[in-house]
Amino acid sequence: MRSARGPVPLAETVEELLAGDGPLPIVAAGDPVLRRGTEPFDGQLEPALLARFVEALRVTMRAAPGVGLAAPQVGVPLRIAVLEDPAPVPEDVRVARGRVPQPFRVLVNPSYEPVGTGRAAFFEGCLSVPGWQAVVARHAQVRLTGQDEHGRALDEVFTGWPARIVQHETDHLDGVLYLDRAELRSLSSSAAITERWNRPTPEDAARELGFELPR
Numbered sequence: 665m666r667s668a669r670g671p672v673p674l675a676e677t678v679e680e681l682l683a684g685d686g687p688l689p690i691v692a693a694g695d696p697v698l699r700r701g702t703e704p705f706d707g708q709l710e711p712a713l714l715a716r717f718v719e720a721l722r723v724t725m726r727a728a729p730g731v732g733l734a735a736p737q738v739g740v741p742l743r744i745a746v747l748e749d750p751a752p753v754p755e756d757v758r759v760a761r762g763r764v765p766q767p768f769r770v771l772v773n774p775s776y777e778p779v780g781t782g783r784a785a786f787f788e789g790c791l792s793v794p795g796w797q798a799v800v801a802r803h804a805q806v807r808l809t810g811q812d813e814h815g816r817a818l819d820e821v822f823t824g825w826p827a828r829i830v831q832h833e834t835d836h837l838d839g840v841l842y843l844d845r846a847e848l849r850s851l852s853s854s855a856a857i858t859e860r861w862n863r864p865t866p867e868d869a870a871r872e873l874g875f876e877l878p879r
Contacts, residue, residue: 674708678717678740687727688720688738693793693841697736701839702743704773709742718770718813721746730791731766732829734836737792745771745833749826760864761786762804762824771818774810774834778803779821783878787850787857787866788828790842795854798846799866801878802831849875 681688691697709717717740725733725746732747748768757763762784782804789797805823808830812818822830832842843851850873852861861869870877 674703674740674742675710675713678709678713681738681740682713682716682720687724690724690728690733690791691737691739693790693843695739697739697741698792698836698841699839700736700741702736702741702837704743714813718744718746722748722768725791728791732833733791734833736836736839743773743837745774745837747771747829747833749829751825757864762826764824764826766826766829770813771808771830771833772811772813772815774808774818774830774837776803776806776808776830776834779805779807784824784828785847785866785877786828787852787861787869788832788842789854790832792836793841793843797852797854797857798843798848799850799869799875799877800828800842800846802828802845806830808834847875849873 721733721735721738724738725748731749732745734745735742746769747766749763749766751758751763751765753763783801784804785799785801787797788800804827805821806827807821808818810818835842835845850866850869852869866877
């Protein structure tokens with residue numbers, strides 16, 4: 665008689681994931697792991713395995729390429745995410761979106777809260793929803809708390825595009841995709857973004873596609 669096997673320990677899941685070479689496969693929307701939320705990190709991975717996993721997230725994010733990646737996006741339901749943004753954008757985009765370079769960071773058990781009432785709306789995309797973007801109104805400034813991969817406390821205020829990245833990646837850890845917060849009438853293919861909606865701000869898209877931006 666075969667004995668029933670319980671849930672696979674997360675360390676075993678991560679070891680199996682890291683057994684291959686190169687970037688990790690990114691989970692696409694529709695996989696339940698993106699909707700179930702995550703376990704707070706509490707030593708489920710030994711330090712050496714955590715370091716290997718963080719490095720794999722970095723390699724995968726850069727290869728995609730993206731500016732952030734959360735553990736559920738590679739099939740691991742742990743409250744860990746990474747972000748990095750070299751911000752290779754024109755000056756008008758940098759100014760309009762508040763997009764400034766961000767060094768590589770590891771977020772462990774992150775949470776955020778808004779600072780003030782300001783909101784900003786821009787097109788954004790997701791590595792788990794390839795080929796599409798939509799306008800999302802997000803807090804213009806947030807306070808991020810949590811830890812880094814070494815257990816050191818994080819408590820920092822982010823503004824502009826970095827605040828958007830923090831919100832997007834932390835949302836992943838709560839089972840929330842950017843489309844849950846998007847103006848669905850703005851949903852556009854990558855080709856449409858390039859051909860029609862490539863200006864720094866989405867006012868033209870709002871007028872032509874029929875949605876409102878925050879005032």
